[in-house]
Amino acid sequence: MNSTATCSKCAFFDLHSNGIQTPKQDGLCRFNPPVSQPSAQDHGLWPVVSTNDWCGHFASGSTQTAAE
């Protein structure tokens, strides 16, 4: 795997995470819909990934800017 194909450079990486507090180097993977909705009142969960993680679904490009 190319070492530049990391979550931080992936189109599906969401650093801003809608107010969800994660460690600074973490973000959410938006490749799949949220999972594990324990009850109707709860929200589904997006997988938390680190900037230097990667997976086989990597897509180059970013959908966001740091100022968003």
Ligand code: SF4
């Ligand atoms: S886990 Fe895969 S699809 Fe999700 S942000 Fe990282 S490289 Fe992209």
